[in-house]
Amino acid sequence: MQPAPYVETANGIVEGVTSPDSEIRIFKGIPFAAPPVGDLRWKPPQPVAGWEGVRGADRFGPCAMQRRLFGDMNFRSNGMSEDCLYLNVWTPARSDHERLPVLVYFYGGGNMAGDGSEPRYDGESMARRGIVALTVNYRLNVFGFLAHPELTAESTHHASGNYGYMDQTAALRWVQRNIAAFGGDPDRVTIAGESAGSISVCAQMVSPLAKGLFARAIGESGALIHPALPPAPLVEAEQAGLRFAASAGATSLAELRAMPARQLLALTARPDFPFSTATVDGYFLPRLPVELLAAGEQAHVPLLAGWNSEEMNYRMLLGADQPAPNKFAEVVRTLYGDRADEALRLYPASDEQEATQSATDLASDRFIAYSTWKWCDLHGETGGAPVYRYLYAHPRPPMNPEMGDAVPGLAGGVVDASDEGAVVLPPARGAVHSAEIEYAMGNLASNKVYAWTEEDYRVSGIVQAYFANFIKRGDPNDPGLPAWPAANRDRSIPVMHLDVDAHAEPDRHRARYLFLDQFYS
DSSP states (O other): OOOOSEEEETTEEEEOEEOTTSOOEEEEEEEOSOOOOGGGTTSOOOOOOOOSSEEEOSSOOOBOSOOOOOTTOOOOOSOBOSOOOEEEEEEOOSSTTOOEEEEEEEOOSTTTSOOTTOGGGOSHHHHTTTOEEEEEOOOOHHHHHOOOHHHHHHOTTSOOOOHHHHHHHHHHHHHHHHGGGGTEEEEEEEEEEETHHHHHHHHHHHOGGGTTSOSEEEEESOOSSTTSSOOEEHHHHHHHHHHHHHHTTOSSHHHHHHSOHHHHHHHTTSTTOOOSSOEEOSSSOSSOHHHHHHTTOSOOOOEEEEEETBSSOTHHHHTTSOOOHHHHHHHHHHHHGGGHHHHHHHSOOSSHHHHHHHHHHHHHIIIIIHHHHHHHHHHHHHSSSOEEEEEEOOOOOOBOGGGTTEEEOGGGOEEETTSTTOOOOOOOSSOBTTTTHHHHHTOGGGOOSBOOOHHHHHHHHHHHHHHHHHHHHSOOOOTTSOOOOOTTSSTTOEEEEESSSOEEEEOSOHHHHHHHHHHHO
């Protein structure tokens, strides 16, 4: 018999719900920090106040303040509010003595959008594999990443910015304090995320504030390394904050804090809005992440990370032009000058088909693949723990006919082709950005956009099994699955090719990343 959906946390008792078969207990909208409103706007997350009696945990909390930016995002949140610091728990545990492995998942969205209520991140499928799964909200855009001289001056750490990342760290502290009551093991916590969520995982790995709060990490497409949401020096971030305040008509921090949240949110639509990434503040982030990784100062935990075969479309380089060899070569010469011939050897374009693939590869590498590679490479050298690297290559199936005018958009999103100004992309050649999420989390059925096939469910079973094994043991391998060797334990640097035919193969493109490394380091 499944226990009642009551759990006593450090702040009070929460009452959740059970899945239809009563196998999984689900707790939604649990506060892990005080509402960051009023004087707490742009301050590190503060402790949540306790409550008397039983607090309902049967619906998701509000999502963070954000504009509608990505067509593939589908929220189940209770509205939108600055009061957004809530988390959700799915647990299969029948008692608080089980000590099951724990997954904490950070959503993507460029630090500008996203929510822990999205169905693709739902934790029930992982819970059915014996894992206590959580999704976590964190502050976004100007609310999560503003730096300002007055904020720095009022801080006891002489720092500002990074509030969204500190929210994540606060959630991890909540997990350490409370997860045993849900049947989870605080010593077996895995942090994971995709895109900005993966960048968040990298941020937590290098921040001294998060040391000891997790035992392993999963990064899907993204690291806090140039050019992916590169951190800014504090002085530069403060100046950007002053410019934002001027655009808002505010002459002081007090005036900014007094402004309605929706008024500030509207200003994030400006093309010069800068706040979506970290600040090298000397507190959460002592130095650039790439420097901390090179020095071996990150968390020394096993890492499973990789990227998709079509992270970005070739049009990001070529615009509306057809990918003819001469056009691609022209773009490459503009980008790399006297190093262009070397680039064209690495990204060859002898005919239109090859130019299309090379333009896709280069756009993907420049967008997010290079930074993820650099993270894997440095952690493999200095992290003292295994690195398991993948390339996810399984394309999504066609959309369901019921979707009407829906077509693929940027970054794996979905747009309405009839909308004015919609960016409609050519058919994908591979696995687009974010395509792996539903497969890895076991949530294909919740996404009604695509006509999933038996093959898709087979791929999902393979990928989710690898992820679940890693969450449980820090190693994705298991009998019955193709062997996945660690990338830093073999001179060939094996990469797991995730598709219908999952297999490990040598890294065939290391020279590309070493070339790009000279421009981004």
